[in-house]
Structures are given as C-alpha cells and as structure tokens.
Amino acid sequence: MSLVPGLGLVRGMALTLRRFFEPKATIRYPEVQADIPPKFRGRLQLLYDEYGTLKCETCFQCAQACPIECIDMGGMDTKGRFHVHWGAAETYGERREESALRRSGRTVPDPAYDHFEGVDVGPVDDILETFDHDPAHLLPILEATQAHYGYLPVGALKRISQVTGTWYAQIYGTASFYGHLRFEPPTVTAQATAISERRPDEAAFLASLGASLTGRPGGDA
Amino acid sequence: MTTTAGPHQHASADDPRVMLDDQIGAFEPIPPYPPRTEREAEFYTLGDGEMFLNMGPQHPSTHGVLRVVLKLDGEKVVDLDPVLGYLHRGVEKLCENADYHQVISQVDPLEYISSLFCEWSPVMAFEKLLDVEVPRRAEYIRVLSGELNRIASHALFMGWFALDLGGLTPILWSFIERDEIVEMLAALTGQRMLFNYFRIGGVNGDLNHDFMSRLGDWMSRATGQIESNLTLLNENEIFVRRARGLGVIDTETALSMCMSGPNLRATGSPFDVRRAHPYSIYPELDFDIPTRSEGDSLARYLLRMEEIKQSLRIIDQCLHQMPDSPIMAKLPRLLRPRPGRAYAAIEGPRGQYATYAISDGTDQPFRMRIHDPSFIHLQSVGLLMKNNLIADTMAVMASLDPVMGGVDK
Amino acid sequence: MTALSRTWGRLTLPGKIVFTLIPLLAVLTAGLIAFIIVLGGPIWDLILANLWFIRFLVAATIILVITIPIAFLNIYLEMKVIALMNLRVGPDRVGPWGSLLSVVHGLKVLIKEDFTPTGADSIVFTWAPVVTYGAAVMTLLVIPFAPGMAGQDFNIGLLYFFAVGGMGVVGLLMGGWSSFNKYSLLGGLRSAAQIISYEIPLTLSVVGLLILAGTMSLNQIVMQQSGWFTDWYVFRQPLGFVIFFIAATAEANRTPFDLTEADSEIVAGFATEYSGMRFGFFFFAEYVNVFIMSALTVVLFLGGWNAPFDIDALVNVLNGVVGAVIPSFHIATPFSIALDPGSLGIPLLFVIGLAPLIGTLVLAAPFYLVRSSMRWWVALIIGFVLFNVVAGGLTFAWAYVSFDWVAGLVWFMAKTFAFVFLFVWMRGTLPRVRIDQLMGFAWKWLLPAALLNLFVTAAAVVIVGS
C-alpha cells in the first residue's frame, strides 16, 4: 500500500491497460494445435507395428492391470474362440463389485459369460453356403440360423459377420429389429413367468389384502 | 440389524419419499434426524434472529464440492458447520487393495493442484519399508519437479484468492503461469495434471531436452512475470483492506489445530518439514523459510508469494548441482516389503503431507493412512470465521487454500 | 405440407402465438392503411391536434428499442475488453471479432426455459425484471443525445432522472424477495441498502453543479458547457465529479461495488433464481444502467454533445495566423460544403449513379498497374472496398458538418463509451469491497465530501457571483 490513497488502484489499472495491448495467451484450438510434448502419454490410441498390424493381441493384460477397471475388451483369441467380456456400460458398477468379490477369492456366477458356451459354428457355414455368403439375404440367413439353434447365439452371429464381411453391428441390428428373432434360448416356462410377473399370485394378493385390512404389513387376515 | 424403515426412524435426505412429501423441506440445511452429538445439537439450534444458509456443494466459490452450513445473523456469520464427503472416493481402501506400484496412481488425484506431492510421501514411506536407497539424481529430479509444482500451486492460489475477493483478472494470469509449468511438467512426466511420475526407488523418466528447454525459457522470465502479476494485488487498497486482519490465528492455536505449512508459518512459527525434519536432498540446498507474524489472510497470501521466490532459488540450485547417476534403484518387479511400519512426511504447498504405511509382507499395503493438510486446515475455518461477514467466508477459506480432493480423500 | 406441420409441431407456445399473429397483423395493417386512405382527413386532424402525445409515444418507443443495441454493445465491450485484459482473446467466432456474440447471447436467453421456483411469489417474481428494466428505460428518456435529440426535454430533467432511477432498486428488491431463496434475499437487501445509501452522495454531489447552472434541464446544462473543453463543469466541480463518478459506479452495481450480484459470495444475488428472458431483462437493465450512468456523467460534467473545441473560434484563430502570413488569404467559411440535395437535381442523380463505378475503377487502377502479378478482379475488389471506405468517410464528414445532431451524437457517444470502457476497465482490475466497507465509505467519506463541495460552491457563488 502506498502513502497516497488510491495510487495502488491506479497502478493496477495501468497494469491491466498494459496487458490489454500485450500478446494473448489463448491457443485458438481448431486452427492452432496444442504443442504436445513427445512424452505425453494421454493419447487414447492403439499402436501399430512397422507392418501396419495392430499391436493389440487382446491378451487382456491391460484390462487386468487397470486399477479402476475402466478397460474392457472385445475380441477373439488365437484359437478362434470368442472371449468377449460383454456388458453394457450401465452394468459397469455391478461388474466392479463382482470383480471385487472375485478378487476376494469367492466364486461369482457371471451371467456375462453365459452366452459364450461353446457353439458349433459348422451349421452356420452350411447355411451361409446355401445363401451364397450374400449379406443381402441377411434375414433368411438369420431365420435359418434360428431355425437350427432355436435362437441366435452370439458365436453364430460373429461367424456370419466374419464370413460375409458384414459389420457385426448391422447383423445385430437386423436381428434385434425383428420380433421373431431372439437371442436367448426359448424356455417352456418363459411365458408363464411373464404372466405371473404381471399379476401377483394368490398368496401375495391375500397378504396385501390382509395388510390393507389390518393396517399391519404382512398381517394375517 | 433391521433394514426396513420403521416409524421410529427418520427418513434420510436420500429417501425419495422426502422429496415427494415436502419438496421445500428437502432443501433445508437442517438434517432430517435428531442431533447425534453435542456440537450438532448446539449448531442446529437457532438463536433469536438467526438463520441458516446452505452454501455449497455447488456454490461458485467453494473450491470444489464443499458444503458449508452457515448460521447467520443478518450478514454476520455466527457459526458454521462444514459438511464433507461429496468427493470421498475411499482412496485409503483402494490403496489397500492395490499393489505398491498401483498406489501411486491411486493417490495422484488427491491434491489435484499439486499431484507430485501426493505421490512423494507414499513413495517415501514405501522406500522406508523396503530399505531402498534412492539414487541422488532421482532425488534431485524429485525436488526440481516438486518445487515447480509448488510454484504452480501457489500461483493458482493467488488467482483463487483474488477471485473469491471479486477480482476477475488474477485468476487468468495465474493460470497462464500454471499452464506454462504444467506444460513443462507434461514434457517431463507425460501428463499435465496427474503426473504419476515418482516411482518407488526413483522416478519414471530422466530429464529430457523438451523439459529443459521449456524450463530454461520460463526461468529466464519467471521472476519478472510473477512480480508484475503481483503488483495488481499487493498494492491494491481494496484487496489489502479486505485481507488484512481477516481470520487471525496465533501460533499456539494454530499448533493446537494441528496446522502446518504456510498457514502455520504465517503465524510466526518457522515449522517447515524440509528443515524441521529434513528429507531428500533438502539439507544440501540453501533456501530460507519465510515467516510472517500477523497470522491473517494477507500474511498467508504474502507468505505464499514469498515461497515462490524461495522455490525459484531451489530450482536454480538443483539445476546447477544436478549429479549424474541412475534414476531408479534396483528393485524387483513385485514388491513384497517385510512386515513393518513406516511414516513419511513431506512439505507440500499446503503443509505437511504424510503417509503411514503398514506392510504385512504381501504385495499390497495392509493399511495406508494419508494425512492431508487441506483436511486439517479446513476444520479451523469455523474458528477463524466467527463474527465475520458472509463475504469473508470464502476469502478465509481460500486463504487457507484447501483442495477438496485432498480433504475428502 | 408435412414439413409445415412438423415445423408447427416443434414450435413452442409463444412461437405458435407469434406465427399466428404475423398474418393477422399483416391483414390488420393493410386494413388500417386502407382505412386511413378512406377516412384520412379527420384522423390526420386528430393526429395533428395531439402531436405532443404522438411525439412522446414515438420517443418512448425509440428509446425502448435503442436500449437493446446499447445493451448488446455494452455486453460485447465487457466480454472483449475484460478478455483482452486477462490476456485472453475473448469472443472471436460469431461475427467480426466476435461482435455478434452478445446478439447470440440475447437470442439464447430468449429461447431458454423460463421457470418460477417452487414457493416463489410468481406475480412479484414476474414483474420485478419489468420494473427494473422499465426504470432504466425511463431514465434514458431525458438524456440529451444530441441537439434536439432527447426523448423529452423536461425543465426538471435531473430531478426526474434521480426519481425514476431510484425505482430500479424496487425491482431488485422485488426479485430478491419473491425468489424464495436466501441468497436472493440477501442480494436484494444488499442492493437496497447500497443503492439507497449511494443515492444521497450521488444527488448531493450534483447540487453544487445545479447552483452554478441554475437549471435542472439537462439540455440547458449541456448548452451551458459549449465552447472549449475548459468550459465543462468537470473543471469547475472536480470534487463533485469524483464523488458523482464513484456514487454512479455504486448505483450501477459495478465493480468494485457489485455486491448485489457478488458471485463468489451470494451466487448471483437477486438474480439467482431467474432464468430465460426474465434474467435477460435484469442483465440488460444492468448494462443499460452502465450506459445511462456514463451518459449522465458526460452530460453533467463533460459537456454532453459539445465538441471539446470551439470550431468557430478555431477557424478565427487559424485565419488570424494565416492572415498574418498571407494577408490576402482568408478562410471565409471553410466547412461550407453542406449541400442541399434538392437543389442539384439531375447532376446529383448522375453522380449517384456513376460515382461508384468510376470511383471503383479509379481506386483499383493503381493496384492493378503497379503490381503486375495481381489479378484484375482482385484489384477491382480492393478498389470497391476502398471506394466504400472513402465514400463512407466522405458521407460521414458531410453529415457531420451539415447536421448539428450528427456531430453532437458522435461526440456524445464517443465520450459515453469512453466512460463505459472505464467501467469495464475497473471491473477487469479491481476486487470487490465488503459490505461494511461499502457503507462506511458512503457515509463517512462521500457524504461529508459532497457536503463540503456544496458548501464551497455555494460560498464561492455568494462571494464571486454577486
């Protein structure tokens, strides 16, 4: 603080006015790229080797090493088995907890792996042979596949994608568009379950009725 | 251990029914349960003409996600109750389930303003557990990068402090300073904010040309630039009048509040872990511990600005004395220290940053306690704020310089 | 048709209303015109009989409309100037140098959802921005922008200004009270305390000037300051000027006295719960207030629309000097290029028609001839741009000389925006004062200083003037 009152304010104002005319520090991003040091390791990318091949071998080591388990992989191992750890982003929290359990040494039933019991993809090849491997006939192919397996196993869809060269997303999209195609094996009790879910069974109905009469939850009427 | 909410229990604020029943009441700062402690009962009882004001966790100037319940008499703050936990990640628990190398990336985001110091104290504790000697070059690089980070943190402090007092400009100027330092640390460590650079037994990479050229470029004009930025505030009557005599604390109270770092030094006590309990290569370096006797917000601000100059001195010495040696000690890939306990403390930009680690002989720490200065300093806000105005709440809080990532762990 | 119905479906309720009203209005306008043509005579008489009222309505409408570009300009200035002082670039994407960004902000505010918080007093909540904005616009009505260009020339203009300007705080208080939010309430109370306290030094600082001027009409005050810039009241009332400026800063809620919307303390003060166009009105009113305060400072102390020098005197001096050297030379009426367009007739049309073509070619020729590598069309474009610059400059110079109000407006706006810049500059530099410091400053320093100023002025008038 100076002796003259207000001089400090004036000096500050002079400084800001000087800065007003100085060169600016902003990097105008789309036109000017940021100067990223060569050691920067924030790039999200997979590396290619000198032959232009993807270096990633889906060995899952990175997914296992990731401390917060944010890495998850889809892919195919060297023996042609499909080992994709499926899971929507919404189930991420659940998977974390399962993984915590698994680490603690307990066995966890993992529904994520249920889709991937071994599927013999030979019949798929036969079906594709009859349709000349033509992705234009995708719906007949899928219907034939479902007719054979009873449902559409992921392995079969992957095989169709691999052989016909169609994107998996397109096949999955087609399959999920049509109501008569399904991804789970049909069960006998499925329909019954669906109905009973919609309508409470006799016992529950009576219990709630009793509760409403006596004013106590679960009270015996 | 019943889990159903009976009539004798009170609904929590998270209960959606609360929101449905009484929409307005849900936003009252008074907790929807009877007071659990003496202090809570005292605080949540309103006197005549008093009212509660809920500040945060989404207030523009709570430095993150701090929530403070203020008890006001007009504009005067009678009492306040900080409510923490909005950023709690359970880092200590995560560290117990990570192996020793992974701990470094876990503790990194604690004090996101000065990440290197969060890495430093766990790394030092683990080195004690493992009885590792860190190569001297690695120590020099640690000190060099750490002091750079300290300057970045203090520069940002200046901006935040001014912003909480209503000045718009210093925050951007200080971000320019910080950005230069952070860029050069990115050239050294590979990241701008969460560096993940220190390793048990050394550092991740040696000094490189990119870093050195940026550092030399910056060092040549750093002093002048920072001095020039400071004239905006140091001589400003409005700023000085608002900060002087605000939140005064004396040495004895500060010690009993377990304060450390610049906040303690601003009261006149020259406690600095770098000198009080020397670690790394600090005994070999020549620098002063600036102290001030006033103990108010202005003293804390000026002290930090003084520390920037000392840090520049240390960086200069490090560059001149940098020895040639490997940057990593020879260590196995999988670390299994023998069972034991180790405590390591360092002087961060906010105060003493410490780690207490217990090893049980496996590759994961059995218990890792992280002592964060922001957490300790934040609890004295209540002490400093009594009978000040609302306008000064954030100013006092900013002058203590807490980082909510560290407070909430 | 489907596209039309889809568009209709996407419109919000106000949009639907507006789109229905447009054809309706067109039909009504056409009908009105026809009506006037048919029954023109009596209506015209009626209009002529009530001209003063029509004039007032037109002035009010114009004032209301020009506040919007003024606010846009102020907002843009604020964004850009503070950015440059912060060593940032600031707005630079929308329009040249980002100058249309504030317009885009205005549109954004217009289409944002406008909600009323639960528990708010919705009527008061809705009317608060209207009151604030209305007060700002009504004060603008008495500001003389240029000779003959004032909404209304009251003989009690200054009194009216202070009276109506004080109403703005009612709006802030209404907004703060009705929002059902403690931050808003604190902001509203702060603004009430602050503005009422600063009204007193603001008004008292002008009383000295009023003693000197002897009138409260702003137009008269400006006219008294014509001549050289030494005639401005700032040199006769320096202390009054300083007090007035500080108090005006506080009145306009600007840094360092922007406690009502101190975002680091009470979030946004009275405007915390406002959104959409209701917030927009508060926002606009703030920037219009900045303009008004600058304008009033200029009018009272810096000569209003007067140029800082006296052209006639300057010409006389020049003639004297030149005449001493070359006795026969004499600039009789050096700036008598004021043309009467009507007297020119055909030549004027000829010039208007051919001047652009000839001018462009003449201005393009040097570029094309000197730089052989230049394409002819590039040279033509350069010539066209240059012609526009030159013609615009000449037109401006002609208008400046020919019409008093153009010259007055130029000087008035230049001075006013210099003050707006000063306000923005202060915002870019200074931190905020505390509420107790603010009140202490008003009552312990400004008020005694204003009284002292009044006393000294009165004494001087009694001693010297009589």
Next chain:
Amino acid sequence: MDRALKARLQARFGDIASGPIRQRHDETELRIPAGAAPDVLRALHDEPEFGFLMLSDLAGVDTGDHMQVVYHLWSETTSDWLRVVADRIPRDDPRTPSITFLWKGAEWMEREAYDMFGIVFEGNRDLRRIYMPPDYTSFPLRKDFFLPDDAARSPGGGVRHMERSHAPQGAPAGTIRRVKA
C-alpha cells in the same frame, strides 16, 4: 535414529508401555495401552524434555485382531518422528479416550477414524460421520468390510449411530487380512 530419545522414553514411560520401544529409520515407536493415551500424550506435550507440540497425524488401524489408534508427534528436541500406538482396542466395542483437550485439531481426524473404523473417541464433542452419509451403517476401512455385502445392507432410513452396536458384520472369517502390528 535418536538413541537418547529412546532412553528418555524408557525412563519416563517404561512402566506404562505395553511393548518394547522400537526404532527404525527416523521413527521411534512407543506402544501404550489405549486408556493411558491422554496421560502419556499430555506428558509428551507438556514436559520440556519431550516438548512434542505438534500432532502430525492421527490414524486408526484395524489389524484384524484388534484396533489401534496411532499418533505421530513432532518435537524440536529430537530428529525422530515419535509414533505412539494406543494398542489393543477390542474390535467389537472399540472405545478410546479422545485427545481433543490437547489438540483441538485432532477432532476431525478422530471423526475420520470413527467414520472409517467405528472407533468411539470418548470426549470428542462432535463424533459424527465425516465422509460417509449420515445414514450409513458400515465402517469401510475395517478388514471385515465387503462392498457387495454392504450395498445389500445399506438402509434408506436414518440411523443414530451412537446407539448401534459395533459388532463386526458378516464377513467370512477366512477372508480377513491380519497383521501383527
């Protein structure tokens, strides 16, 4: 390693200490029963031959068998960190005296230890949850804590924690990590 400090501690607290005074690197460790913590810490703080004016850290520890509260102290009379371990606090009802009368700043650290371990510091005026929500029932840093178990148990309703028993909740005995600390 400050041998003189060890000798002084041995002379002053030899009879209270529940274990040998150990030294490693720059740390000296004094092990006392939990009930003696206020007296020992007051002596360390007040007596000029020790002068441990600064409480560097306060940590709760769950060793798997019992609880500990660990104090780290700093004094200018020695070049060591002094670690005072208040030992053998039972896991099913962990209670220990508070030291807020000596260092008021220990209040939040004790709250944190309470929040994470359920250690009740008798004499702390404000022993509330500090990080976890007020209606949370578990103590996350205990060794028998499992997140999936906890998630299933978390109630929506409010709970008064001081009335709750602190019995360990339902982790399989074989999965608890233990250390001899």
